Amino acid sequence: MRTQVGIIGSGPSGLLLSQILHHHGIESVIMERQSRDHVLGRIRAGVLEQSTVDMLRAAGVGERMDREGLVHGGFHLAFDGRMEYIDMQKWTGGNSVMVYGQTEVTSDLIEKRLSDGGIIEYEAPAVAIENFLDGKPRVIFEKDGGRQQLDCDFVAGCDGYHGVSRKSIDPGSIKELERVYPFGWLGILADVPPVDRELIYINHERGFALCSMRSHTRSRFYIQCDLTDSVDNWTDEAFWEELRRRLPEAAAQKLVTGPRLEMSIAPLRSFVAEPMRFGNLFLAGDAAHIVPPTGAKGLNLAASDIHYLSRALIAYYSENRTDLLDRYSDTCLLRVWKAVRFSWWFTAMMHKFEDDPLSPRLQRAELDYLTGSEAARTMMAENYVGLPFEPFE
Numbered sequence: 001m002r003t004q005v006g007i008i009g010s011g012p013s014g015l016l017l018s019q020i021l022h023h024h025g026i027e028s029v030i031m032e033r034q035s036r037d038h039v040l041g042r043i044r045a046g047v048l049e050q051s052t053v054d055m056l057r058a059a060g061v062g063e064r065m066d067r068e069g070l071v072h073g074g075f076h077l078a079f080d081g082r083m084e085y086i087d088m089q090k091w092t093g094g095n096s097v098m099v100y101g102q103t104e105v106t107s108d109l110i111e112k113r114l115s116d117g118g119i120i121e122y123e124a125p126a127v128a129i130e131n132f133l134d135g136k137p138r139v140i141f142e143k144d145g146g147r148q149q150l151d152c153d154f155v156a157g158c159d160g161y162h163g164v165s166r167k168s169i170d171p172g173s174i175k176e177l178e179r180v181y182p183f184g185w186l187g188i189l190a191d192v193p194p195v196d197r198e199l200i201y202i203n204h205e206r207g208f209a210l211c212s213m214r215s216h217t218r219s220r221f222y223i224q225c226d227l228t229d230s231v232d233n234w235t236d237e238a239f240w241e242e243l244r245r246r247l248p249e250a251a252a253q254k255l256v257t258g259p260r261l262e263m264s265i266a267p268l269r270s271f272v273a274e275p276m277r278f279g280n281l282f283l284a285g286d287a288a289h290i291v292p293p294t295g296a297k298g299l300n301l302a303a304s305d306i307h308y309l310s311r312a313l314i315a316y317y318s319e320n321r322t323d324l325l326d327r328y329s330d331t332c333l334l335r336v337w338k339a340v341r342f343s344w345w346f347t348a349m350m351h352k353f354e355d356d357p358l359s360p361r362l363q364r365a366e367l368d369y370l371t372g373s374e375a376a377r378t379m380m381a382e383n384y385v386g387l388p389f390e391p392f393e
């Protein structure tokens with residue numbers, strides 16, 4: 001098999017890249033380790049920045065998102081018996097975010113890719129990437145019990161944190177910086193109405209909690225849990241009880257409970273691999289960086305990497321330019337590190353840290369300052385709606 005751009009992974013980053021390249025007449029093939037049903041069964045992100053929304057529209061997959069997505073102009077911070085509203089629209093000159101599940105984004109992209117004649121090989125794990133430093137990369141993948149080879153001009157490693165792309169790089173050429181947090185998020189998805197029109201991020205002495213949603217009738221809630229915890233330890237009733245204890249009074253009264261559609265635990269980490277380009281192999285999305293979910297930045301960073309990578313590849317194929325490919329890594333990393341900083345800061349302010357006696361007081365001071373200062377609210381709001389893309393022409 002041969003194509004122009006070999007893409008490993010059919011998460012949001014791989015699918016979006018493939019679709020944008022298709023619009024510019026550039027061929028690609030996507031290799032995906034899992035089945036299509038498995039990919040569509042994963043419940044992950046929920047909040048899209050304006051720039052991600054704009055990219056999805058431009059890629060031709062905005063129709064259902066615009067019909068079913070929920071535009072949010074702010075969110076609540078609950079702490080110390082208080083509930084404070086961060087009015088993002090007010091502090092950013094009118095910007096907002098869209099609540100529309102990653103599962104739906106992925107489903108829309110897969111449907112569009114396939115109806116446009118795109119090739120997605122499911123249950124086809126890439127096992128090695130070779131020759132990417134010599135200008136003639138090839139992806140070795142498994143399919144139907146045998147090994148096959150995909151020859152291409154470029155490889156996009158969009159295969160997430162556990163993928164093969166990053167592992168194919170000589171350890172001496174890549175720097176991996178990581179912090180693992182001593183807790184996780186236990187999430188539940190249920191067909192119950194949201195407790196509030198807006199998201200509520202809660203700092204509580206029993207641990208962090210988050211009230212989010214997918215629609216007017218489907219909600220997503222998270223509670224901070226131990227790293228060693230397991231979904232098997234939690235009945236639905238136990239989850240709702242623990243959530244209720246952490247909610248502000250007004251929200252607790254409005255909480256409607258119901259059977260889980262899904263329950264899962266996500267560990268929290270900050271991770272960046274530098275650089276993000278190795279010859280003709282380009283890392284994008286979770287393959288290159290992970291942020292703790294508190295700031296809702298992971299999917300959005302994956303989209304901004306694809307903004308830069310797609311432009312660089314289009315400039316190469318249409319104008320024979322290589323300068324944008326050369327600038328890809330440095331440009332991505334500018335925005336990546338700002339999102340890593342924001343996500344780390346928001347995580348540190350909202351979670352319970354067992355081994356730090358100062359933490360609760362410092363968090364209360366920070367939250368009190370944040371909600372009382374126009375400058376601080378503006379900093380929070382402009383980061384949450386998403387920082388602008390770096391110039392990249």
Ligand code: FAD
Pocket residue numbers: 008009010011012013014031032033034039043044045046047048102124125126127158159160161162163164185187266284285286287293295296297298299300301302
């Ligand atoms: P992935 O979605 O991980 O896709 C990678 C794909 O590669 C997968 O389909 C995988 O099966 C495939 N793959 C792996 N190895 C191979 C291989 N060897 N061969 C072929 N295929 C392979 N982000 C936000 O922006 N907003 C949020 O609100 C938010 N909330 C989150 C909540 C939770 C609980 C979690 C866990 C994450 C959240 N995120 C959020 C983060 C977001 O989900 C990720 O950043 C996003 O999925 C990254 O997309 P990706 O395409 O880079 O990687």
Ligand code: DHB
Pocket residue numbers: 044045046047199212213220293294295296
């Ligand atoms: C959701 C996830 C997040 O990480 C976040 O910050 C906000 C919302 C969600 O899954 O709805």
